[in-house]
Each structure stands twice: as structure tokens, then as C-alpha cells.
Amino acid sequence: MSDAALTSPAFLALSGISKRYAGVRALEGVDFACERGKIHAVLGENGAGKSTLIKIIAGVVQPDAGTMRLGGSEVSFATPSAANAAGVVCIFQELSLMPDLSVADNISIASPPRRFGLIDARAQRRRAEELLAEIGCEDVNPLMRVRDLPLSRRQVVEIAKALGKKPQLLILDEATSALTSADVEKVYAMLARLKAEGVAILYISHRMHEVEALADRASVFRNGRHIETFDKGRRSTADIVQLMIGRDIAAQYPPKPSRGSPKPMLAVENLSWDKSLDGITLRVGAGEIVGLGGLDGQGQKSLLLALFGVLRGVSGQVTVEGREVRPGSPAAAKSVGIALVPEDRKTEGLMLPMSIADNLVIASLDAISTGPLVDRARENEAIKRAIARLQIKIGAPGDAVSTLSGGNQQKVVLAKWLMTDPRIILLNDPTRGIDVGTKQELYRLMRELADQGAAILFYSTDYDELIGCCDRVAIMYDGRIVRELEGDDLNETNIIASALNIDAAAPGTPGAAHA
């Protein structure tokens, strides 16, 4: 153990913190401390208690027991604004932006610059520009409405907003999950600067390589308890993963079967749309998992939406099992056997206030109905089967789907589509913000579906995942597919080089581009 390393004075110190929700333990007797000028990673599966820990520190919920000390004196925050006032600022996983307000409005929302008692729009705009420049994202126009920005830019705004509050303790909860890799670099640089200025930073992420790159120290939580805190380099990735899930895991990714030439399932010919798709030609065979890679915003999401009938004015040809299709709506896409797990599960994937059961059957009501009436017996049977198949952890099927953890919510989205027996499954970054254990279940499930004959097109921002899961990866750049990688060519070096559309290492010489 590395407890000796914890002797320097803590900036934030929790002792004996416990919290229960409706009798369910979320945190139990947690002792935890972090220091100024250190980036401290908090690791754990979903449901481990990380979110509750952060919410307590940020004043969103109050602990049932225990004390919290900040800078030596005991504190308790009744509201998020009380925490902000004490210098504790949190960037939550659920974005806290107001979509109808401008970027500048959002950044200064809590304490806008004022003149004669009224908000000074010009000063506010300058402030937004300064803060965005500090992160290196000057390309965001402060006048734009947040609604009109892509998810990755919204997260940048969220970070600028937090920065504007002059944090002493900055908490990032999956704050980089939607960022492009270029922006992630900028955020790292900013964190390094804050660290040098003596800010204490708590960093929550499910991306192990991020944690390895950034954190000076890490704490692992499991089942509401603090398991271990250790300094950088004291534990291997395998050790950490094992601490997090509390059981041994053999391999992260399921093995890829070797196949001859798969039966063609989905064929895309010269597909173009607006400015973001430019003559895409791609084939996905039955039983294949094909990845979509590249930097964020190179048209990968548009491609999935175009195939799912969401976009208007798409040109080109799409054939499913040799028959040309032209889906004009998601309903039409569904009827030819296409399913999409969308980018944002909270708004596009689920109806949050509705029950788990309702969400599961919503896409396949036809299959369980007799005439216009839903057959209750068949509905319940189908729900039971779906929950068992994906091992979704739920209280009761009648509970609102919003009560589930992120990973289990994503399972519901996937289960909903599996109930339609799709031939083609489109996945838009399905593991974003999901814990390691659930991720592995999803990988296994994808492979299982492919083995049963489905064609899977899988967009991910995580290169590791693409390499581990996919039979083949198509790299997109500026609306085109610039390269398809498979076999030994499918490695990080090639992915990064192709994503930047540069001629890098020759095939088979991994590592050459790392210099």
C-alpha cells in the first residue's frame, strides 16, 4: 500500500461519509482526501459510488453521516452554488448547459459581468472569448446558441464555464467523453496549467489510457466503498481493472473468429449528403463487425444517420442483401431490418420518464400485437427474455428507465433494437460513459450478434475498442473513407495516421509514427 504518500496535507478530506438512497447503500464509511496541485483519478464501475461521492462534494446531495473538510475547516454545502462559492466546481457528466442560451450567456450564467446593475453583454462576450482561448478553442463563436453546437463543442463550453468560476478544486466527471482527440490534448494542457497553479483536480473517466496519461494518484471505489488509493505507476492497468470489478478478467475483448468471405449484407455505393458525406462506398458482410474510425466530426455520425433514414437529400445507393433500399425515415429503415443505437441515449435512445418495460418494447410493438391491441402476455414474455439476455440489472420492469445506471440504460437501448431482429445494426459510440464491466458485456454481445449473422457498423471514438472489436475499420476524413484497415494493419499507429489523413508508417511496422 502507498498510504505513506498520503502524509502531505490534504486540501479536501472526507471522513466516514455514508449515503443511502431509499435504503440502498450508495456510499459506506468513505475516507478520501485529495491535494492541491495533484490530479487525482477516481475509478470504479458504474454504481461504485463515484457519482454520489462527487455529488456530495459539489453540494448536490447531502451525506447521511460523516464530515467534509476543505482547506482545514469543516464544510457542508447545501447547494451547488454554495460549493462554487467555496471554490469547488464540478463539470458534470450530464451537461449543465442551457441549449437556448448563447455560449457567452452560458459561460457567465452564475455571475455575469454587470454595468449599472444590468448584464454587460460586451464584457460577457469578451470573457467568453478569453476563457475559450484559454482552452485553445477560439473557434467557438460566443454568440452561437449552445443548441446549434455539436456535442464535442458543448463540452468545451462546459469546461470554459467551470474555468470561469476560478476553481480551487475542479471535478471532471467524464468531462472528456465527447471531445475530439485534438480537444482532449488542449484540455490536458489546461489541466496541467491548473495543476501547476495549485488547483486540486478530481478526474473521473472510464478511459484507462486517459487516467494513465494524466493522473498523479488514483482511488478505486467498489460497491460504495473506497478500496485503495495509490500513486501513479504503482499498479498495472490489469491490477486496476481487477480492483475495480473485483474479479479476474481473462481478456477484455472476445476473440475474433476467422472467416472466409462473408455473405454481403449491407452495401453502400457512392453515398453523399450535404457537406459531410462525400461519395462513401462501404460493404459490411453478414457476421462482420466493421468499425468507423477517424477524428470526431468527419462524417461518421452522418453516415449512420443517412443509413437510418434520418437525413433528407441523400444521394447514392444502399443495398441490403442485394435489394436496393432507400429508407426515408427511421420507421422505413426499421422495416428493412436496420437498427441504430443513437449518439445520445438520454434524448434519442430512451423515453426517460417511461418504464423499462415500455422502453424495451417500443420499437417492436407490431411483433407483440394482435391487430391494434398489444398482447400483454407476449409483451411480458418478450420483456423477460430481453432482460435475461442482456443481463440488465433492474429493480422492477415497471420502474422508470431513468432510475438505471448509464450502462444499464444503454443495454435497454440495445435490447429494444434486438427485439426487432435487425439484420444490420448501426452503433453510434455505444460505450460512451459506460463502466468497464458493462463495456465488456457489450463487446461480447456484439460478437455474439455478428456470429448469428448480423452486420454491424460500429462508430467509436476509442481506438482501443475499434482495434479490439472490429474485423475491419474504415477511417473517415472530411466525409470520405480514406482507408480500410484489417488484420495486422489494424493498429493504433495506422488508425491515427489515417485519421489525420497522412501517409505514415508502412503496413506492419507499428510504432513508427510514435516518434
Place this chain on the structure above:
Amino acid sequence: MLDDVAIRIRQNIGIVTAVLLFSILYLLYNLAHPKGFSSAVLVQNGDEIFALAMLAMAQTVPVLASGLDLSVGAVMTMVGCFASYLLTGAVDGTPLHLDIFGLQLGLGTFPGGISGILLGIVVCLATGALAGFINGCIVVYGRIQPIIATLATGAVYIGIALFLRPTPGGKIDEDLNWAMTNSLGDFAATVHIFDDGAASWFAPVAWIPVPFVLLVLIALLVWVPFRRSVLGRAVYAVGSAEGAAYMSGLPIDRAKIAAFTLAGFFAGCGGLFLAIQTSSGNADIPQAGAYTLNSIASVVIGGTSLLGGTGSAIGSIFGAMVLRVISFFFRIFDIAPLLQPLFEGLILLAAVSIGALGVLRVKNTLELFR
């Protein structure tokens, strides 16, 4: 720079559409009117527009915070009934008494003369704001949906109005009526300023109708500062994403109460003007209902989203004017009154559809649901 302008126009396309629509309709109306482009027509139109424009502003604020206020018409009516007692302008004041279950309660004498009128105006506007404040408190502390809360309080306010004026009646000071519902020149002549309005420098503006001046003043002195205040910003934030507003440490309860209070104030302004204009108080239930529904229509035509978060009271003023100009056309084209609702409905549908045309240009259909 050009980018910024483009962004601003795109973000305010609803308001721009309403202004253009009004300009075209009003130009056509004046061209078709035998006495078009005259101060007399303008004055008459101003009087007819003012109350609805105020109610449209009133409705805008709760809608921005994503809550409908179904009591604006009732507040207007109630304030009008108060005004019919307080603005008589009688020299020796007005004796007030309460008549409950045969019990006579003297309430003393409300002052008369010019100071009495000014005091009466303040009391009326305060009554409107108080009614709105009560709405806000019920919504925030009672945790009741705005639409239901204001449906109930609206009935209460109409009840108070009926209690005050079981039959139409009362009397408003004649000079006040004359001064407020005519041109600036008439106003000056009535209150004896600027050489009774004959001052030479005053002549270029003497033709402007008083209601328009009031409308601009209220917009500039009440709405614009509110919109630029922290509380006003919080109203937009609440309507846009209440959870995010809370997490940003905004005073969301105060913002909602402020939204309803301001709605009550604007509705009170409308009621006060309507009483002055008609010189009486009238607890007219159908009229209250019609004003409430028209206020919602005005808000929508003016480019404010019923989902909250985007729009402006200025847009709603133009929305109200569009709605009123439509009915002006009935007069000059002599269309049978029985056909009026039918045409009004069709034109309203067409006007709202213009705002929806943008939908056809959307290339990513997913954006339609955001």
C-alpha cells in the same frame, strides 16, 4: 462582424418574420383604407392594439420559463374593475364601501383630483402585479403545474371582478380617457403642457398616438432592463433547461415568481388601459377568455417557443399587432361579422405556418425534435 449579424438574424428569425408580416399587412390596410396614413386611423388602431399587446407581453414571460398563464385575461378584467372605482377623478374623492352578505363596511374615501388619479393608477398596477405574484407563489411553493394553477386563480380573479362589478358600470375621469386614447397633441392639450401642445418644436411629434408611446415606454423601461437582468436571464435559463439552471446555481424559484409577477403587471397595464378606454369596468367573462387565448396566439406569431427558452416580448407585441390588423381588414372590406371567426382562424393558421416553413429546409430530420 458579418458573421455575428447573420447569427443574430438566424436566432431571431421568428421576430423578424412577425415584424415583416405586420409591416406588409399594415401597409396594405392603409392603402385600402379611405383615410389611410392619417393620424386619426393611427390613433384608433393604437387604442385597439394596446390592451392585446400588453397581454401578449404578459403571456410571453411565463412562456419563456415554459409555463402558460391562463389568468392574464382575468387579471386584466379584475384590474379594469378596480380602475372603474378608483379613477373617477371626482374632486372630493370617491367613498368606498364593501357590501358582503348585506353587511355594509365603509372603507373611507379614496382621494380625488389629479393626485387621486395617479394613486389610483399605482394601486391598479400593484393589484395586477400582486395577482401575478400570487400565481408565481402557487406555482413555485405549491409545486403545481402553471396551466392548472392559473386556470384556478384566473377563475378567482374573475370572481373578484364579478363581485366588484356584477353589471358593467363605474366611471373614469373624462380628461384621463381623452388624454390617454388620443394623439400626443391631445394629451398635451389636456394636461396643459408645452403651451397646451401648441409649442412649435412639439408639432412634429404631436400626431403620434399616446398608446404607441406608452407601449414603447413600457417595452424600454420594463422589458429591456428585465431581459438584461440576472433574473431575466434566469427566466430564459429555466425555460431552456431547468435542471441545468439549478446546477448552475441560478435562483430558479425567484425567476419563476418574477416571471408571473411581471405577467400580472403587464396584464394590469392592459386592464387599466381598457378601463380608461371604455370609461367603465366590466366583468366580461367571454372577453377575458378571448384575450387570454389571443395572447397565446400573439406569443406564437411573435416567434416565442411554447416550450420556453427562446423568444422575446417585443416579438409578441408584433404578434398581437398582426392579429389585430387581421380584424381591421374585416371593417374595410365589409365582411359579414358572422364569418369573422372563420377567417381569423384561417389567417392565424396561415401566419403560424409561415414560421414553420423553415422545417422544410431541415436536412437532418433529427433536428426537428430538438
